[in-house]
Amino acid sequence: MKVLTLRDLSRVDGLHFSFAGAYDPRNGLKREVAPFLDALEESANGWMPTFVKSSRTRKYSRDAVWRAMEERRTEYGTIIGLVRSENPSVSLVLNLGPEDEQAMLWVSISVQPLSVFADVETCRGFVAAARAWTSLYPSDYAAAHSLADLSLAGAPSFGRDDATRRRDGFDKIYELCWLNVFGPKLVESVGRERMLSTPAHLVEELPNGAVLLVLRPTAADFDSDEARVAQARAHVHLRPDLDFDTVLRTLRERSAALVPVEPRFHPDVAPLLNRLPDEFGISERQQKIAELNAFRPPEPEEWLPAALPSDVENPERVLTSYGDLSEGLVAALHTKLPSIMDETPESLTDLDFYFWRENFPERYTRELIDSHTAPALGAYLGDVLVRRLGGTWVLRKKREESQVRVGKRVWLPFLRARRHMQSRQSLLDYSLTQFFREAERYRG
Incomplete structure (x- = not known):
């Protein structure tokens, strides 16, 4: 059974729900947690x-x-965690604080994909669970909404610094989500009558004085224009100091940022670029795809039309030293990148992606990179050209001048590796993937 990681749960948008409520440890943890599980089992x-x-x-x-x-x-x-590995994926964290006079229960739930909540009955069940939990464990504020849209809204700080957020909490209605539970203090600050007259799908007073507010029958269509108009109208009703047109324009901009962008990456680097979007948060992923669509790497310049003659006295010893460099790279990374042992174009892409994801050029010292990593990478790249494209080494005393002849051109793998390792951006500008593709075109 695979337990999902945070990276797994960020692949696509999901519904995120969180709240912190009081519990009474004098009753014992089992007795206090059992009603939470009752509502979960009945409503999930x-x-x-x-x-x-x-x-x-x-x-x-x-x-x-x-x-x-x-x-x-x-x-x-x-x-503890309660998880679901099959579709839909679920990560539920249940955190019971120290058993003192102000004991708190924190709950965080992520359900992926959000499309699960396009179903009215599924949403009714979720609302029933939220109603039960926030009635059982009184909370100042609770909300369920698209994780991507929450990120665009700046949750949970909403533009405040961390110290201010911790001090003030959700002291006014910074944002309106699909599902909201406003505690009695927040209700009174808005005005109970105003709160209960909010234009929304469901507005319900809970036994503890809190108010449950659900904007729409389903959560999955939060970014439709109809949903955004409803969201803006309800928000401005609760916050008369806000301007409806301004709120609606902001919401529409957030919806536009989430519209799927079709990847159209440069073919020579597409194997690498296809992996990058998932490394960004859901809220910024489409913008990053658009940026990567526009990315055009410079044409490789690490080649010569004719080979410089070899000037080494002992070619076998030089090739052995290159082999040692390459084997050192494989030994260091084969656990994380098993494909590196195969010396294939795919292993070059794996290396590109690994160094980019780790931000290797900016995390490690320049001395380590220049004296160890880049030379080892150059030797490995050259060996891939030899093994997969039928290339032959033309060796030089100055390592960066050593060449691999492929077809009518000679290629400079050590020079490419050095340029590759200059910065995180250079990992894309001078990718090993593109270099191989270019050399492959000249094989015949």
């Missing part, structure tokens, strides 16, 4: 977690939850 229509994660992973059951809580219980609190 199609997205019920299937495993419990603590120091080990167990199939979901009440007993598994109690055992996990015992394993993770410390004087600082108890944190």
Whole structure:
């Protein structure tokens, strides 16, 4: 069973729900947590977690939850995870704070993909769970919304610095989500009558004085123009100091930022660029795809029309030293990049992506890169040209002048590797992937 990581959960947009509510530790943790699980099991229509994660992973059951809580219980609190690895993916973190007079229960749920909540009945179930939880565990504020749109809105700080956010919390309605639960203090600051008259799909007063507000029947169409108009109208109703046109324009801009952009990457670097978008947050991914569509790497200049004659006295010893460099790179990275052992075009793309994702040129010292990494990469690149394109080494005393003859051109792999390793951007501008593709065109 594969437990999803944060990287897995950020592949596509999902519904994110979070709240912090009070609980009474004098009743015992099992008695306090049982109602939370009751509501989850009753209302999680199609997205019920299937495993419990603590120091080990167990199939979901009440007993598994109690055992996990015992394993993770410390004087600082108890944190366990409830997960679902199949579609839809679920990550639920249940965090019970220290058992003192102000004991708090924190809940964070991510369900992916968001399209699960295009179904009205599924959304009704989620609303029922949120209603039950925030009634059982009184909260100042709770919300469920598209994770991508929350990021664009600047949640949870909404433009404030961290210290101000921690001090003030959600002290006014900075943003209106698909589902909102406003605690009594926030309701009174807005005005209970105004709050209850909000134009929305559902406005409901909870027994503890909080108000549950749901903008639309379903969560998945949050970015439609109809949904944005409804969101703006309700927000301005609750915040008369805001201008409707300004709020709506901002919401429409956020919707535009999430419109899917079709990847149309430069063919020579497409194998590399195809991997990059998932490394960015969902909210900025489409913009990055558009930027990568416009990216045109410079044509490789690390070649000569005719070979410089070899000037080494012992070619075998030089080739052995190159082999040692290349083998050192393989030894260092083969666990993270198994393909590196095969010396293929795909292994060059894997190296490009690895160095970019790690931001290698800017994380490690220039001395290490110039004296070890770049030379090893140059030797490895040259060996791939020899092995996969039928190239032959033409060796020089000055390593950066050493060449690999492929067809009618000779290529300078050490020079390419040095340029490749100058910065994170240069990993794209001087990719190993593009260099191989260019050399491949001249093989015949």
